[in-house]
Amino acid sequence: MGSGRRRLPLSDAWRDRLRSAVSQLAAAGAVVVLFVYLSFASDAFLSANNLFNIGVQSAVVAIIAIGMTMVIITAGIDLSVGSVAALSGVLGTMMVVEHGAGVPLAIVSGAVIGALAGLVNGLLVTQGGMAPFIATLGMLSVARGLVYIVTGSVAVAGAPQEFKLLGQGKLGALPIPILALFVVAVTGHFVLTRTKLGRYAYAMGSNIEAARLSGIPVKRYLTIVYIISGVLAGFGGMIAASRVNSGQPNFGIGLELDVIAATVIGGASLFGGEGKVIGTLLGALLIALIRNGSVLLDINTFYQQVIIGVIIWIAVLWDRYRRRATSALMQA
């Protein structure tokens, strides 16, 4: 393969690595271009305040998208993340407001609620034999319904000042949501690249039957992946609740679209077996830049939605083109 091509002075192993990171490089390129453009187009853009703002805005989407990346790597999908985030946010806030629980306990409860939702998703997929799309679509509706039942569709307000810490606090100059994202991303990357769970996620997404015949307990590992997605959705929901210091029943409607977009823009394949945390981070950043830039340049917010949709198309078309080019090479 590639014999007639101009070659970079790199080892074959490095060339393979580069090839597998092409999607991420493309996303990074888009981020850089947009970043440079916005710094010229708007005076406000390059201020520390605005940049942190972008970081904080993208943190919730990015944290949840890291869970989604794992799910998509297994060739699954989790449509329920927006509703689950809302359920965790609302119940976590209620723990503090109505039951006087401490803030750390509330955060843990939010994550546990997410884990339970993820467990149900995982069991429906692995034990119930449901397609992930259907199982999590059901959860999208169930979790949202529960949110409205427990809140009566009224925001849970009246949380104490400490509750704001997670979403609005800073450690030194660094906003806590960005710090949380950093920790989740590093952990996520480590899990995907250096643990059995990550390795099996790729293997299951690439070929579930090969994975099973290689002795991998696929049902157990798939379930764990959905639980992780639920936990991160719950955690993201808590950050979001903390940012507005209340549990909002309408939070996260349509959030799954941004999350899936970030993941796909970052190079994850909906057919499974491919995806990277760094790509997802770039995808989330790109979406946040578009939203931020639209505000700064005073572009009608409705256009943001259109632009993001178009970018998803471009990302997927680019991915298809890249795949076609390689597979033509393979079959020659």
Added chain:
Amino acid sequence: MTRWSCPSAGVKTKPRMHGAAMVDSMLEMREVSKRYPGVLAVDRISLTVLPGEVHVIAGVNGAGKSTLMKLLSQVERPDEGVVRIEGKPVEFRGPRFAQLVLGVSMVHQELALAPHLTVAENLCLGEESTRLGVLSRRADRKRARALLDRVNLAVDPGRLVGTLPVADRQRVEIAKALGGTPRVVIMDEPTAMLTGAEIADLFAVIAELKEQGIAIVYISHRLDEVGHLADRVTVLRDGRVVQTLPSADVSSQRLIRLMVGRGIDSLYPKPAVQIGEVLLRAEGISRRGRVVDLVDCTIDVRAGEIVGFAGLVGAGRTELARAVFGADIPDAGHVFLQGHEVHIRSPRQGIEAGLGYLTEDRQGEGLALQLPIDQNITLANVPLRFGVIDLPKERETALSWRNRLGIRTPSIKSPVRALSGGNQQKVVVAKWLETKSQVLFFDEPARGIDVGAKAEIFDLIGRLASEGRGIVVISSYLPELINMCDRIIVLRAGRIAGELAREHFSEERVMQLATGSAV
């Protein structure tokens, strides 16, 4: 109102006349080239196929056969060169044009039928008969019936394709290729999925198409078919034509030399091995299955022994291997390894007991194609250090298997899908050896890999046996079993029909047991 009738199905095609003169070539390619990024897949190929001729295209994987076929069936556009049908240069307008107007159609190796549609719907797909804009099922059935007659298939056109056996599905595929006015039918390894009797039937159909003056372009890895079937053979290597020669002149040895570019001593290098104690004993395995029920199957495999599973498709060979290994859970039966009973309820437990199973469908069930070679090799046994994947160890493991098995790849980080069939098979073997499997089941190990790689795989199987492992080889191709095995177990309809020791091997004997016919 019918548009294109899917059509003229009932009309027998005669050897085609052009004006008054007989056309001497049905299909002619002149200096045709196709370049993919970085690869010249087809390099100035010239080829002539005569009416009523079976023209075999031979070559190892990567020689350019598939690309050539894609150019002919207009799936891909040639970069240079001319293609003539009946002497007239043809335009390039895509596969539909190729089939309906030019009469060039392809019978795919991976059957390209829609399993949820009926036979008639598949045959008339895209060419449905309509009456006042409404689909006319009756007209479609009638046309389908006519096409099916041409391939001697007496199946009801109303049946769902997914419920037909593989051999019948293939026949439907051939019938589909005969829609329009067929001039050239391209067949890509049509016998790969068939057993002995089915192959004979297929050859009869091909003979009939020949009679009708249709030219057959036939790709095959099985060299003996060349002699049986072909009028002429064209050997490709590295995208070029090495030689076109009448099949009567070719011995298998010579063909191999032309294909590989070097001589191969023996296709089936079987070392002499001292056979030891019983490693694996499976007793009274029974399992209700979708295709076939296994009934009370008992087998032994000894150290150093190569045991063959023979039988017709659907006799339960794969099912038995899967039930013993734990891929499917048997309803009854006991499995013993080195005399100790083991309870296997999952592949994981099978692996822990020391079994390995190389699936028939490497790409579908054996490999994670997007993942790199090293990760595939360690998949069943990921090296860990403090709970974290030990990347240096993984790399070392993969490198050592690459060297030991001769996996040809620039880097162990390349995705497995970039490898040839033979090298993919070696990756699967490496995975199982890495789990320290004592007994390995090879399900159709040579399917879809070329002759050079085949010899290597069989050499490897021989070496694994000589290292004291027990080997089971499942194959539909009897010469493989007869040459490689110490013992052949023949299955019929889910039961063990008999066992033959090496000194009693013959194709006739195996077939008698497999079909249950009297001696």
